Every structure is written in structure tokens, then in C-alpha cells.
Amino acid sequence: MSEEVVQPESFAFDAESEAQIEKILKRYPPGKQASAVIPLLYVVQRQMKRVTGSAWVPVKGMDAVAARLGMAPMRVYEVGTFYFMFNMKPIGTYHLQICGTTPCWLRGSDEVLRACKDAAHVSGYGQTSEDGMFTLSEVECMGACVNAPMLCVDDDYYEDLDYESTVKLIEALRRGERPKPGSVIGRQTSAPEGGPLTLTDVPGE
Amino acid sequence: MAKVTVDGIEVEVPNGVSVLQACEAAGKEIPRFCYHERLSVAGNCRMCLVEVEKAPKPIASCAYPVADGMKVFTDSEMVRRGRRGVMEFLLINHPLDCPICDQGGECDLQDQAMAYGLDRSRYMEEKRAVKDKYMGPLVKTIMTRCIQCTRCVRFATEVAGVPELGATNRGENMEIGTYVEKALTTELSGNLIDICPVGALTSRPYAFVSRPWELRKTDSIDVLDATGTNIRVDTRSGEVLRILPRTNDDVNEEWMADRGRFAFDGLKRRRLDRPWIRKNGKLQPASWAEAFAAIAAKLKGVPGEKIGAVAGPLVDAEAALALRDLMAALGSRNLECRTDGAAVDASRRDFYTFNTGIAGIEEADALLIIGANPRIEAPVINARIRKRAVAGGFPIGFVGPRGLDLTYGHDWLGEGGVTLRALAAGTHRFNELLRVAKKPMLILGRGALARADGEAVLAAAWKIAAGNNMLQPEWHGFNLLHHFGGQVAPLDLGFTGGLAVGLEVLWLLGAEPPALPEGAFVIYQGHHGEAAAGRADVILPGAAYTEKDATWVNTEGRVQHGRLAVYPPGEAREDWKILRALSELLGHRLPYDTLDALRAKLAEANPVFAGHGFVPHGCADTSGPTGDPTAVSDAPFALAVTNYWQADPISRASATMAECARVYGAPQARLAAE
Ligand code: SF4
Ligand code: FES
Ligand code: FES
Numbered sequence: 088m089s090e091e092v093v094q095p096e097s098f099a100f101d102a103e104s105e106a107q108i109e110k111i112l113k114r115y116p117p118g119k120q121a122s123a124v125i126p127l128l129y130v131v132q133r134q135m136k137r138v139t140g141s142a143w144v145p146v147k148g149m150d151a152v153a154a155r156l157g158m159a160p161m162r163v164y165e166v167g168t169f170y171f172m173f174n175m176k177p178i179g180t181y182h183l184q185i186c187g188t189t190p191c192w193l194r195g196s197d198e199v200l201r202a203c204k205d206a207a208h209v210s211g212y213g214q215t216s217e218d219g220m221f222t223l224s225e226v227e228c229m230g231a232c233v234n235a236p237m238l239c240v241d242d243d244y245y246e247d248l249d250y251e252s253t254v255k256l257i258e259a260l261r262r263g264e265r266p267k268p269g270s271v272i273g274r275q276t277s278a279p280e281g282g283p284l285t286l287t288d289v290p291g292e
Numbered sequence: 293m294a295k296v297t298v299d300g301i302e303v304e305v306p307n308g309v310s311v312l313q314a315c316e317a318a319g320k321e322i323p324r325f326c327y328h329e330r331l332s333v334a335g336n337c338r339m340c341l342v343e344v345e346k347a348p349k350p351i352a353s354c355a356y357p358v359a360d361g362m363k364v365f366t367d368s369e370m371v372r373r374g375r376r377g378v379m380e381f382l383l384i385n386h387p388l389d390c391p392i393c394d395q396g397g398e399c400d401l402q403d404q405a406m407a408y409g410l411d412r413s414r415y416m417e418e419k420r421a422v423k424d425k426y427m428g429p430l431v432k433t434i435m436t437r438c439i440q441c442t443r444c445v446r447f448a449t450e451v452a453g454v455p456e457l458g459a460t461n462r463g464e465n466m467e468i469g470t471y472v473e474k475a476l477t478t479e480l481s482g483n484l485i486d487i488c489p490v491g492a493l494t495s496r497p498y499a500f501v502s503r504p505w506e507l508r509k510t511d512s513i514d515v516l517d518a519t520g521t522n523i524r525v526d527t528r529s530g531e532v533l534r535i536l537p538r539t540n541d542d543v544n545e546e547w548m549a550d551r552g553r554f555a556f557d558g559l560k561r562r563r564l565d566r567p568w569i570r571k572n573g574k575l576q577p578a579s580w581a582e583a584f585a586a587i588a589a590k591l592k593g594v595p596g597e598k599i600g601a602v603a604g605p606l607v608d609a610e611a612a613l614a615l616r617d618l619m620a621a622l623g624s625r626n627l628e629c630r631t632d633g634a635a636v637d638a639s640r641r642d643f644y645t646f647n648t649g650i651a652g653i654e655e656a657d658a659l660l661i662i663g664a665n666p667r668i669e670a671p672v673i674n675a676r677i678r679k680r681a682v683a684g685g686f687p688i689g690f691v692g693p694r695g696l697d698l699t700y701g702h703d704w705l706g707e708g709g710v711t712l713r714a715l716a717a718g719t720h721r722f723n724e725l726l727r728v729a730k731k732p733m734l735i736l737g738r739g740a741l742a743r744a745d746g747e748a749v750l751a752a753a754w755k756i757a758a759g760n761n762m763l764q765p766e767w768h769g770f771n772l773l774h775h776f777g778g779q780v781a782p783l784d785l786g787f788t789g790g791l792a793v794g795l796e797v798l799w800l801l802g803a804e805p806p807a808l809p810e811g812a813f814v815i816y817q818g819h820h821g822e823a824a825a826g827r828a829d830v831i832l833p834g835a836a837y838t839e840k841d842a843t844w845v846n847t848e849g850r851v852q853h854g855r856l857a858v859y860p861p862g863e864a865r866e867d868w869k870i871l872r873a874l875s876e877l878l879g880h881r882l883p884y885d886t887l888d889a890l891r892a893k894l895a896e897a898n899p900v901f902a903g904h905g906f907v908p909h910g911c912a913d914t915s916g917p918t919g920d921p922t923a924v925s926d927a928p929f930a931l932a933v934t935n936y937w938q939a940d941p942i943s944r945a946s947a948t949m950a951e952c953a954r955v956y957g958a959p960q961a962r963l964a965a966e
Contacts, residue, residue, distance in 0.1 A: 146472055159455035164471040168460040 092176040098147035100155075104134045108155065120156045124166050127152045128173050142182060142241065143174035171226070178222035179215045181260050183207060184239040187225045190232035195249060199236050202253035206261075220261060233277040234270050243268035247280075294360040299367060311353035311364055312340055320366045323375065323404045325382075325489045326441035327354035330545060331450055337382070337441050339404065341374040342366050350374040372408075379409035385420045386490070387436050388413075394432075395491030397504040401439065422467055428475030429951045430554055431484055431493050438468050438492035444484045451547065452478040453678045453699025468492070475955050478699075479671035479936055482553040486536065486546070497554055497948050498534045502526075511538060512854035513844045514552035515606050515777025515837045516940055519650070519672045520846025521548050525556075525838050525857035532556045532838055532858055542651045542906065543850065549671040550952070551936065551943050558946030559836050564821045565862025568831040575831065580863065583830050584877050590797060590813050590829075591878060596623020600795045603629040603787045604802030604818065605776035606940060608842030609851075609901060611834070611867035612782045613894050614882060615801050618871050621880035627789045629782035631805045632932070634738050635746025636772070637917040638788040641900070642909075643750070645780065645849035646673075647768035648733045649908055654680050656769065658729035660689045660722065662712065662753055663929035664737025664773050667698050668936040670847070673773070674699065687729075689722040691715070692737075692929040708928035709745075716752040716921045718759050726760035733762060733769035738779070739932025741772075744925070751919030763911035770911070773847055775933060776940060777837070778802075780845040784898045800824050801867065802834065804941075817870060819860070820941035833864035836942065840866040841887055843894065843901060850906035 100108065111126045128144055131152060136142035149167050153160040167173045174182075183203050187196050203209060207221035215222040231237045234246030238253060245256055247270045259266050274280055293304050296311075298318035305314045310333070315322050325337035335355030342353045345363035350370055365371060383405065390396045422435040440459065445468065448457040456478075460471050470476070476484075484493045507526040514521040514535070522538040535556050537548035567583035568575045578586075591599070601619045603612050607629070616627060630636055637643040648656060653676045666674040680686050681700035688702040691711050695704075705711050705722055714720040726732045736753045743749070754770060756762075762769030774780060791798075795809045802818035808827055816828035819836040837844075839860040844852050860866065865873075868890055875882040884890040895902035937952040938944045 159449075161455050161458040161471065164460055165458045168471070169462045 092145075094145050095147055098131070098145055098151050100130070100151060101134055101138070103137070104130045107133075121158050121162075124152060124156060124158065124163060125170070127155065128163070128167055128170075132173060136241075139177075140180055141177040143177050171224075174222075180220050181207075182222050182224065182239075182241050183209070183257075184224045184226045184229075186227070186229050186231070186235070186237050186239070188228040188232075190228070191236040194235040196236040198250045199238055199248050199253050202248075202250045203238070203257065206254040206257040221257070234274060246270045247272045247274060294358045294362070296358050296360075296362045296364060298364045305358055307360075308357055311342060311344070311351065311356045311358055311362070314358045314362075315342065315353060315364060315366055322353055322366060323408050324354060325400060325404075325439060326443060328443055328446075328487060331443060331446040331487075334442050334446065337439065338378045339375065339382070339408075341371055341378065343368045343370045375408040376410050379405055380414070382439050383409070383413065384415050385436075386439065387419065387421075389437070390491075393434070393437065393491040394494040394499055394501075395437075395488075399491055400489035420464060425467075425469040426473050426475070427470065427484075427493075428481060429948065429955050430481050430496055430550060431476070432496040432499055433469075433493055435467065435469070435492055437490050439490055440466060440468060441489060442468070443487045443489065444468065444493060447484060447487050448476065448478065450682070451483070451675055451679070452476075452480045453675075454478045477956070479550050479668060480547060480675060482550050483537075483547050495534065495554075497557065502528055502533050507533060508857075510838075510855050510857035512838060512857060513777065513846075513852045514548065515844055515854075516552045516555055516943060517549055517670050517672075518774035518776055518779060518847035519544060519549070519670045520777060520844060520848070520850055520852055521552055521672055522852070523548065523552065527857050530858045532559055542649070543846070543848075544650075544672045545676075547672050547675055551939065551949065554948045554952075555940075555943035555946040556838070557948055558820075558942040558944065559838060560861075561947070562820055562941075562945040563861050563864070564816075564819060564825065564831055564833040565860075565864050566833055567863065568828075570829045575826075575828070580873075583832060584874050586830050587815060587874065588877050591622065594796050597626070597792060598794065598796040599624040599799070600626030600628070600791045600797070601787075601799040601801065602631060602791070602803040602805055603627075603778075603782035604631065604800070604804065605779050606837065606942075607778040607782055607802050608837070608840065608844060608854075608867070609781035609785065609894055610840075610842055610887070610890055611801060611871065612785045612787065613890065613897055614868040614871035614875075615799065616785055616787070616897075617882050617893075618875050618878075618880065619799070621875065621882070622878070625789050626791045626795065627787040628791050629779070629787035629803070631803050632738070632742045632775075633746070633806070634741040635750055635919075636738070636741060636783060636788070637747070637750055637919075638783045638786070639917065640913075641784070641849060642768060642770065642911060643754070643917050644772050644783050646735075646771040646773060646847040647849075647909065647911070648771050649848050649906055650676055652908065653677055653733070654683075656680065656729075656731045656733040657685060658687050658726050658732040660691070660715070660726065660732070660734040660756065661698075661702070662691045662734060662736045663708075663740025663749070663931075664692070664735055665696055665698070665931050665933070666735065666773060667696070668931075669737065669739075669773055669775055669933050673847075687722075687725045689725070692740075693931060709924040709926040712749065712752050712756075712924050713922060716755045716759070716924075723760060726756075726762075729761065731767050731769065732760055733771060735771045735773050737929070737932060738772060738774050740929050742932060743927065743930075745923055745927075747917070747919035748921060748923035748925075750917050752921035752924050754916035755921040758914045758916060763914045765912060766910040768909055768911045771847075777844050777846060780847060780849060781843065784845060784849075784900055800828070802941075817867060818941075819864065820945055822941055822944070832870050833860070833862065834867040834870060835860040835864055839864075843891070845900075848906050849900065851900055851904055853904070 131148035149163040153163040208216045209223040237246045252271045296314045301318040303317045324340045326334045340353045341350040343365040445457045449455040510525045521544040522540040539546040569578040678700045690702045757770040797813045814828045816825045817832040838857045937949045943949040
């Protein structure tokens, strides 16, 4: 797996990561530090994003996690490669993750996919656009079904999408903007479209 | 205890054992892939399904504990259908390439598919394929065949102590391997081949060599280290094709070290397969009669005290006794076997054996290692130490080079003499841990005795044992770790007289003394000619360990017998027969014509040879060997075996071992690189 990817020669946690690690490790009782492997892999991925612009986990990063947690490197490779959230090879600046699970699919995730292909110029799932801006992935239910269909950009959810709003979102990203996450049709969290339908009459008013 | 009924047979088994073990106790065979009795339970192959009364579904018997009154059915319709289903799924992604697979004929998957599977496949879709992985020069991988039982992962992590194998990715993409390409850094990698239930991990040197039903199997003993691993030598038309371990829970369990397993191609190379005589300064091929005549002519008129004999590290007890008897007949008492200069004291057997016993390690509760690296001197014994260490409550102190990876954590106490003296004086902090232990033990490396103050080191080690509760009437915690399987028998037979100066004739039985007496007439008897054979005046070609019926004594002092698997090459002969034949010519006929007669004499020479195996013993007499424990010099302990792969003449002649040495480098280089 790892041989197709150009791996960095080395990896060391920077000051910001170190601060995060200190906080994370406090959550686990002494001797159980290995439990922090997933949060620490996120630390690696975020640092890569900060430093190189691409959020991924290189082998040396997993080695650094293993060394920090006193684990065999192989045990960290197993975790890192198991979970889909960790990118084992470099990705684009923005990670477009389309939910294709049934609720989103019924509500038009195919349109979101089409919009991503058109606006971000990505040929399909697992691909990165030629300009290196966008990588497209299909993910399973992200728990935002109530506002389906949804697209997750890096760590931000955009919901209630259709073709046009997805295109607009991607163009904004391309301009370097970061539209406010959440429902793009102005829905308040997961309340019904157009405003609340129940508990509208406040007694005594 | 729990009462369990298996197919109507009632058995009583301890609480907490698995249903699978209960079924075995009832004599029922349960098919399995992932379960292995010496590894942790994974429960991931589902082949071991059985039906339990009142349970709605079949259960995986290997991972299910018994309960009192349980009724188990191993051959019901539900079980049969369950197994067939599991087998069908396992075969979905299996290539079914048995005709070109080296596991064919001894494959669990093949056998169990025959016994429990469907007779046809309903699977018409595409199969997945997995890229092969590189795991080093010994293990060949064909990963498409892997059924992901994770036995290899568990073996590497749990037994070998090198957590370098794992399962990466998931689902359909899951693969077993090292992820980053590297040769496994273990001396036990050959066991992966045995433990893999399919043909995913096979032997690289044995690839496409033979089918199991073509092989003749001979039980023998490995002598390339001092563990005394029980082996099976597989041969075809007079050629050793592979060596496998046999199960012996007291010695090697079912493991084997890589050198013993893979060095046998050295048995065919650089062999002495005919007698040689030096004529006009040059070694010339000769006949047996000429060689014997040359020896007889030389010996005529040489007084006994001017003749000496040296036994090498791969010598069997029979040959040693025959040589000793011949020397006695010639009037010589110059017998020696400690060519490495180790100050072994043979005046009492417990001064030079591994008294605790290999299985005894599991009973010990503290360990001190002095000047030995058990990982490369005896990998299988090291696995036993690791097993004990993993069980917990086992402090391990180590005196010797710093920073060794023994595959278990250890407390580095110091490099050499200073620490040893402190331990002997009882003033070291580790003494406290030893003193509170009930069954403490120490392992003294033979290499630690091979120095100028070796006698003092031995005395100091014994003093540590005596002063720290290691020598009890029921427990013997003093252990000497030898390096080769032929080092203890000559000690048992008194090859410790030392060599007088000014010897005129020197008989080397597979021995390579560091220096040979100037001008002496050297007779070299052995199977591989190295420096000493090059210097010899007469060479007598002997038999290697696979080529004779012989008695071997391992580091514990365990007496074991190996059988002849192939005949020695060319004109080479079994060693005791050579000596017996020559004795007749010299007019000192040795009093045995058969192996039985010889073995009877062996038992007379030392009663240990009357028995077989190892008798656990305590220490009745705590008085130590001569030597001044305080005279240990400050010098650090250097490790005796530095190149695991090429430590003996057989492995030095082996191409497989040469490749290993190239890939793994000398251990020191590896240490420096880490
Ligand atoms: S390689 Fe063999 S032992 Fe390892 S998981 Fe695959 S089938 Fe099991
Ligand atoms: S199905 Fe898309 S978020 Fe749940
Ligand atoms: S042997 Fe029981 S699940 Fe594999």
C-alpha cells in the first residue's frame, strides 16, 4: 500500500500539536495511553494540513504516534489504515466527503455528486482535481440525515444541498472563502424547513 | 470442574476451558483455523462451530467457555451446515491453487475442505487478489491464499516478541503483512510457516522442492544450538530437504530456531567426503586404508602422554566415548573439549548444566542473566523466558552489553565485572529482588567463562546463586547456557583434562582449537573442514548430526537420541565406527561392535547415559566450584555469539544462512543502526 505514495523522510510534532497531545493524554489513566491512538492520528493529520496543506497521515507520522504512546508501530498502522477518516496518501486542499447512504441518496446525493464533479473538476470518488484543490470521497451516514443530502468539507457539514447550492459552495471554497457551515437553506439546526411547527404557542403570551 | 456432555459422552473439564477443549477431551475432532493452543484466542475464522443445547445459533467453540451441564453436539445437521457455509465463505477469495501450492498435502484448508466442505463452488464472481509481501529470506508469502486467521500476527507478537506483523486496511481490502517492507527481525520466523494453516506462508528454501508424501521422516535432535530441539528430518533419495520441529513440551514446545531449521543446505557443501593425507606438504586424496596406515605409522613409538584429543562443539556422545577409550588405550589423558576457552568446571554436573530445566523457567519468579544473549544463543529458550516474562511478576536483571533487544523488558544492571562482584557480595539493588523471590534463577552465558578470569566468573555466579536463595533442596536456579548441542556430552565424558605442552600427535574430533601445537601431527576427524582441517596431516571424513544414530546432551543435561536420516556422503562414516575400526589396526580393539554395546559402555562411563531425558533436581550441596569470586576483573562481558546466522561450520557452509547474514547483517551492525 504505502509504496505508491511518496512519504516524507521524517515527521515531528510541532508546538501546536504538542499542546493538543498534552491535553489528549490527560484524558486517559496512566498505562492506558495507547487509547489515545485515534486522537493522536488526528493530530498528525491536522498538522500535515497546517504545514503542507494536505491532510494526511504519513508512515513517519504513525511512527511518531507509536513512539509517543509506547506502542509497536505495526499496531498504529493497523488502526490508521482501518479507519476511513485517516488519509494514507496526500489529498487535495479541500476534502469533499459526500454522504451516499440511503436518506441522503433518496434526497438527491447524486445531484451533489454531479455538482462536485462539475464544479470541482474531480473525475470521481477517490480522485483529486488536477489543480490539487479538491479530493472527493464517498462516506457513510454522517448523522445529518435530517437535513439530507449533505456534504462534509474537511470537518464542516453543509446540509440541505442541491446542485446549485453545491456548485456555489465549491466556488466559494475555490475563492478561499469558508461559508458558514450548517443548512444552506437557512434552516435552524434540524428544525423543520421554514421554521418550527410545534410549540409555537408559548402559553401566557 | 464442569460436567459437559459432548455427543452423549460425558466429560469433566476445568471451569473456564473452552467448549473446543471439552470436545477434545471427549475425543471429538473440531475443525479450526485461527485457534492454536499456544496462542491467544482470536475467534475469527468460525470453522469451529458446534451446537449447544438451547443456544439459538451455532457457537464458535474455541472462544466459548464451558458451563456445567452443557450439552454440545459436534455433528448435528446445524453444525454440518454451519461448517459447510463457513468453508464456502473462506474459499470465496481463496485461489484454490493447490496443484502449485507448497502446502499441498499438509494443508489444513485442503484437509478440512475435503472433510467438511461442499463438493462444488457456487461462487461465480471475481476473486480478490493480494500482493505478496516480503518477510525476509526464509518465509515466502503468497498472500492471496491467506484466510486471515491472524495466527502469524499472534505468533509474532506473543511468542516471538516482535510485533511487526499485522492486519492493515479492512474488509475486502484487509491484508496481513508488515506494512512497511522489512524482513522480520526474529530468529523464530520459520515457525510462521508451520503455524500458517494454509499456503500463504511457506518456506522459501523449500519452495517447489517436494511433496510431503515423497518424504521419509526421521526423528532427530537439533544440535546447532544447545536447546536440544526435537526435530524431524525430511529426506528424499538420501538428501535432507527440510527440517521441522517435533513437539516436546519440556524442551521446545513446538517451536524451532531458524538456524537449526534452515542451515541444513550446509550439510551438502564444503563436506569432507573422503580421507586425505598430507604428502610433501600438500593434502592429497587417499583411501581409508592409507589414512589409517599413516596414522598407525605415526603413532608407533609416540608415548601416550604426547598424544592429545580435542572434541568439538557438535560431537555426539558415542564418538566422544570412542575417542576417549582409544586415547586411554594409547595411554593418553590429554582430553579437552573447551576449545572456546570457557572455564567450565566439570567436577560436578550441576556446575555446567541448565539445572532449572527449560520448562522450569515457567516456575521461576526472578531471573538474572549474566553475559549471555539468550535471544541469539538459544532462541527457543528465549521464547520460554519471554513466555514467563509476559505472564508477569518476573523481574529480569541483565549483566552484559547495554541496549540489547531480548524481546522482553529487562533491567540492565551493568556491563561486567563490577556489577557481578556487587551481586556476589549481595550489595546490589537487584539482590533484594532475588532474595524475596521463592524460585529465583540465573542464566550464565558460556561466553562469560571464555575469558582470563572465567573461573572467577563461574565462582561468582555460583556464589550469587547460593547467596540468593537459588539453591534449594527442591529447586536449582543455577544455569549455564551452552551454545551448541555437542558441548555437554564431552563434559560428561571427562574431556576436561587439558592438553599437555609439547604434544606430538593431536586428534581433532570436529574441533577448531584457536591454536595448534607447533610441529604436531594433526588428525582431523569431522564433516566440515575449516581452518583446522586445512592444517591437518590426516583427514578422516565423519558424519554430521543427521547422518548418524547418536546421543546428544543439551544444555540442560538432557540425554536424547537422534536417528540416522541419510547416509554420510562419499566415503564418510559414522564417527564411532571410524575410531572403532582404527583401534583394531592399532592393536587396541575397542570393546564394542554394535551401537547397543557402545551405549552400554556409555552408561558405564557416566550413568546419565543410562537414562533418557532430564530429571528435575534440586541442589543438595551448595558448595561452589573452585575459583575466587572476588577475582572477577572489571572487564565488560562480550557476547560469544555475534553472528547468529553463521555460528557453526554447518551454517557457515549454508547458502541460506549466508543470505540471512547478508540481509540481517551482523547483530552489532543492527544494534548500531537502531
Ligand atoms: S498468513 Fe497464514 S497464518 Fe497469517 S493470517 Fe494468513 S492464513 Fe493466517
Ligand atoms: S444518510 Fe447522509 S447523513 Fe445520514
Ligand atoms: S477456530 Fe474458533 S473461530 Fe477460528
